[in-house]
Amino acid sequence: xxxxxxxxxxxxxxxxxxxxxxxxxxxxxxxxxxxxxxxxxxxxxxxxxxxxxxxxxxxxxxxxxxxxxxxxxxxxxxxxxxxxxxxxxxxxxxxxxxxxxxxxxxxxxxxxxxxxxxxxxxxxxxxxxxxxxxxxxxxxxxxxxxxxxxxxxxxxxxxxxxxxxxxxxxxxxxxxxxxxxxxxxxxxxxxxxxxxxxxxxxxxxxxxxxxxxxxxxxxxxxxxxxxxxxxxxxxxxxxxxxxxxxxxxxxxxxxxxxxxxxxxxxxxxxxxxxxxxxxxxxxxxxxxxxxxxxxxxxxxxxxxxxxxxxxxxxxxxxxxxxxxxxxxxxxxxxxxxxxxxxxxxxxxxxxxxxxxxxxxxxxxxxxxxxx
Amino acid sequence: xxxxxxxxxxxxxxxxxxxxxxxxxxxxxxxxxxxxxxxxxxxxxxxxxxxxxxxxxxxxxxxxxxxxxx
Numbered sequence: 001x002x003x004x005x006x007x008x009x010x011x012x013x014x015x016x017x018x019x020x021x022x023x024x025x026x027x028x029x030x031x032x033x034x035x036x037x038x039x040x041x042x043x044x045x046x047x048x049x050x051x052x053x054x055x056x057x058x059x060x061x062x063x064x065x066x067x068x069x070x071x072x073x074x075x076x077x078x079x080x081x082x083x084x085x086x087x088x089x090x091x092x093x094x095x096x097x098x099x100x101x102x103x104x105x106x107x108x109x110x111x112x113x114x115x116x117x118x119x120x121x122x123x124x125x126x127x128x129x130x131x132x133x134x135x136x137x138x139x140x141x142x143x144x145x146x147x148x149x150x151x152x153x154x155x156x157x158x159x160x161x162x163x164x165x166x167x168x169x170x171x172x173x174x175x176x177x178x179x180x181x182x183x184x185x186x187x188x189x190x191x192x193x194x195x196x197x198x199x200x201x202x203x204x205x206x207x208x209x210x211x212x213x214x215x216x217x218x219x220x221x222x223x224x225x226x227x228x229x230x231x232x233x234x235x236x237x238x239x240x241x242x243x244x245x246x247x248x249x250x251x252x253x254x255x256x257x258x259x260x261x262x263x264x265x266x267x268x269x270x271x272x273x274x275x276x277x278x279x280x281x282x283x284x285x286x287x288x289x290x291x292x293x294x295x296x297x298x299x300x301x302x303x304x305x306x307x308x309x310x311x312x313x314x315x316x317x318x319x320x321x322x323x324x325x326x327x328x329x330x331x332x333x334x335x336x337x338x339x340x341x342x343x344x345x346x347x348x349x350x351x352x353x354x355x356x357x358x359x360x361x362x363x364x365x366x367x368x369x370x371x
Numbered sequence: 372x373x374x375x376x377x378x379x380x381x382x383x384x385x386x387x388x389x390x391x392x393x394x395x396x397x398x399x400x401x402x403x404x405x406x407x408x409x410x411x412x413x414x415x416x417x418x419x420x421x422x423x424x425x426x427x428x429x430x431x432x433x434x435x436x437x438x439x440x441x
Contacts, residue, residue, distance in 0.1 A: 038385060091431075118431070118432060119411075119414075119431045119432020119433070121433075122432065141431070144386075144430050144431075144435065145430065145431045147417060147433060147435070148430065148432060148433035149431075151416050151433060152414075195386075196385070196386045196430060199386065199428070199435050200435060222385075252386070252428060252436050252438075253436075258417055258435060258436065260416065260417045261417050261435065264416070264417075
């Protein structure tokens with residue numbers, strides 16, 4: 001496959017693994033966080049961690065956009081979907097995220113008109129095809145996805161699609177990283193930075209990590225060799241006594257990001273004072289809402305939503321998993337009460353979720369054997 | 372390509388290389404095809420201008436970058 005096979009070459013992988021081995025100090029334990037859920041998925045799908053020395057540990061960060069949506073937001077979506085005349089649209093994995101009394105998929109089974117879409121543009125098309133109905137798009141995702149929503153809202157206005165609106169749950173990546181770095185129970189040696197978020201925001205927003213916290217960051221792609229090279233570059237920085245933001249994914253990520261995307265984000269969205277993250281609690285300036293200039297396209301202003309905060313289930317330890325404090329299989333309900341078929345926590349819903357990645361690729365069995 | 376039960380490319384922050392097969396300049400859209408042969412309409416405002424045959428990195432129906440050669 002184009003642009004892919006070259007980054008799955010086994011011989012090259014072994015060579016990079018050899019370089020990694022030469023860079024680690026015996027007796028030192030290295031803890032590196034991969035920020036993005038896409039990295040987590042690739043690491044377990046391709047067994048990247050099997051190529052790493054035992055003293056290099058990968059910790060899974062909060063970068064799965066589905067996993068960080070709190071139950072209250074799902075409940076709000078379900079309440080909106082049940083309103084008369086509403087067609088509620090959302091991405092595939094979001095359908096299965098549990099709210100306090102079921103998921104959007106359950107609500108669909110109960111009669112709500114909820115449809116899976118591939119893009120916000122698909123949702124807008126549904127609105128144009130159903131002018132007598134109100135079509136709401138449940139927007140989730142980091143800065144990778146937010147421009148797509150913003151462009152669709154602009155298009156809805158230009159094309160005069162009056163029956164389209166958006167329930168905005170977009171989040172930003174920097175505030176949770178800062179929250180994690182401030183967390184006293186987490187010691188990290190470096191970060192594998194998010195590749196596709198950085199396509200939009202660039203590398204500059206991550207400069208605070210080496211500057212303020214003394215940790216290296218390497219923005220990396222998602223193929224196995226990308227991730228291995230990202231690890232190698234972090235370890236090289238540590239071995240050299242350097243600490244900076246490096247860009248392994250230069251073939252896609254410009255250091256300044258995509259300026260057009262940043263402009264459209266600034267035009268359509270504004271930062272919420274705070275936003276609740278699943279397992280991480282409220283984080284200041286970490287969520288986006290639709291700006292006053294686009295108020296008529298904001299579903300939360302057009303409809304009444306409950307907006308009630310719902311506590312995570314007590315048995316679920318998604319918060320500790322998202323912070324990298326525990327491994328997925330160390331959660332009390334992992335693989336027993338909580339499975340991809342019947343998830344309790346959001347980390348088990350999306351295949352980018354750390355728990356689902358472990359579960360789907362059989363890692364939990366190996367980990368338990370080791371213990 | 373699409374959101375499936377085992378993997379949702381949109382939720383996963385995936386960027387997919389897709390080739391431009393037709394362009395609607397007036398509306399800022401392009402018809403693109405993936406390696407699986409499926410065609411979708413792609414928003415091109417973030418990378419315009421695009422040309423037929425170019426490879427775009429597509430996420431959530433929007434081209435976020437050019438799919439640069441290795």
